[in-house]
Amino acid sequence: MQQTSVIILGIESSCDDTAAAVIKNGKILANVIANQAVHEQYGGVVPELASRAHQQHIVPVVEAALKKAGVAKEELSAVAFTNGPGLLGSLLVGSSFSKAFAMGLNIPIIEVNHMQGHVLAHFIEEADGTSNRPSFPFLCLTVSGGHTQIVRINDYFDFEIIGETIDDAAGEAFDKVSKMLELPYPGGPVLDRNAQQGKPVFEFPHPKVDGLNFSFSGLKTSVLYFLKRELENNPNFREENLNDICASVQKTIVDILLINLKKAIKQTGIKEVAIAGGVSANSELRKQILSLEKTGCTTYIPKFEYCTDNAAMIAITGYYKYLNQDFARPDLVPNARLKF
Numbered sequence: 001m002q003q004t005s006v007i008i009l010g011i012e013s014s015c016d017d018t019a020a021a022v023i024k025n026g027k028i029l030a031n032v033i034a035n036q037a038v039h040e041q042y043g044g045v046v047p048e049l050a051s052r053a054h055q056q057h058i059v060p061v062v063e064a065a066l067k068k069a070g071v072a073k074e075e076l077s078a079v080a081f082t083n084g085p086g087l088l089g090s091l092l093v094g095s096s097f098s099k100a101f102a103m104g105l106n107i108p109i110i111e112v113n114h115m116q117g118h119v120l121a122h123f124i125e126e127a128d129g130t131s132n133r134p135s136f137p138f139l140c141l142t143v144s145g146g147h148t149q150i151v152r153i154n155d156y157f158d159f160e161i162i163g164e165t166i167d168d169a170a171g172e173a174f175d176k177v178s179k180m181l182e183l184p185y186p187g188g189p190v191l192d193r194n195a196q197q198g199k200p201v202f203e204f205p206h207p208k209v210d211g212l213n214f215s216f217s218g219l220k221t222s223v224l225y226f227l228k229r230e231l232e233n234n235p236n237f238r239e240e241n242l243n244d245i246c247a248s249v250q251k252t253i254v255d256i257l258l259i260n261l262k263k264a265i266k267q268t269g270i271k272e273v274a275i276a277g278g279v280s281a282n283s284e285l286r287k288q289i290l291s292l293e294k295t296g297c298t299t300y301i302p303k304f305e306y307c308t309d310n311a312a313m314i315a316i317t318g319y320y321k322y323l324n325q326d327f328a329r330p331d332l333v334p335n336a337r338l339k340f
């Protein structure tokens with residue numbers, strides 16, 4: 001029988017979000033996420049607890065996604081899941097579930113690189129039929145808790161990293177500075193909210209790195225010494241200046257990102273420019289990316305639900321892999337350090 005529709009179930013479990021999504025012929029039908037509050041009290045993700053929470057959430061999350069999509073499991077064409085990079089124990093839950101589920105239905109499995117998923121989220125068609133797809137080749141600034149890269153995307157599965165961080169990721173810089181400022185976890189979005197009430201009046205040095213690469217570990221150290229110095233003069237310095245400190249750090253991180261992105265645009269001559277990953281939810285980054293339009297670029301900024309971890313990005317990547325009949329073997333093992 002000729003299959004007329006391609007319906008992909010996407011599973012994401014690389015860190016602390018358990019997510020399932022259903023995509024039919026490239027169009028989103030459901031995108032469900034269960035966050036894990038258990039980590040808040042520890043100020044960061046505890047890998048062992050993340051794996052256990054994934055085990056608890058995965059079945060209800062998949063059931064909810066299929067129900068919302070109005071799709072019976074027998075209608076699925078394949079199951080796509082994140083195979084890395086990420087926390088190994090977390091990845092094992094998603095991959096084991098996906099293999100068992102697909103085996104029970106006698107359908108193929110598709111492995112997805114999490115970072116590739118973040119980029120290909122730009123190709124999701126909305127339920128109302130709208131989409132805002134970049135054309136190839138385009139540049140994508142992928143900025144998350146573990147990665148900071150400038151990627152040249154020549155085609156769906158032809159990615160070339162032309163710049164990346166040599167130490168901390170941008171999201172990590174946001175989270176570590178938030179911790180120094182005693183902001184609650186997860187730090188990035190909280191720092192962003194405070195920054196929107198402040199002014200970038202404090203200056204922090206930019207790193208000296210070759211080419212299109214980034215470095216954020218120096219910023220962390222300079223914020224640490226800056227706070228130490230100011231607190232010696234005024235013990236209430238942090239509380240009295242919190243919003244301005246947040247605005248200053250945020251602007252520094254985004255300026256560092258934009259300087260290299262502009263260099264990449266100049267070097268490659270590519271004017272299709274996208275952002276992806278958790279930090280693409282940042283208000284200052286979204287503002288500065290949009291301003292590239294004045295220089296003749298066309299910019300692509302994901303909807304908030306596709307910035308941070310989600311399974312819609314895994315399902316859309318799975319959809320394009322399905323079209324290539326690019327299936328995984330059942331003995332595939334997740335890879336915590338998977339590269340493009």
Ligand code: KG4
Nearest residue numbers: 144145146171188192278279281282308309
């Ligand atoms: O993509 P993501 O959800 O997970 C990874 O693949 O790492 O990214 C999470 C990162 C965290 O570091 C988080 O603090 C950061 O994205 N983040 C933000 C914002 N929202 C999430 N950073 C700055 N501003 C935000 N609004």
Ligand code: ZN
Nearest residue numbers: 144278308309
């Ligand atoms: Zn991510």
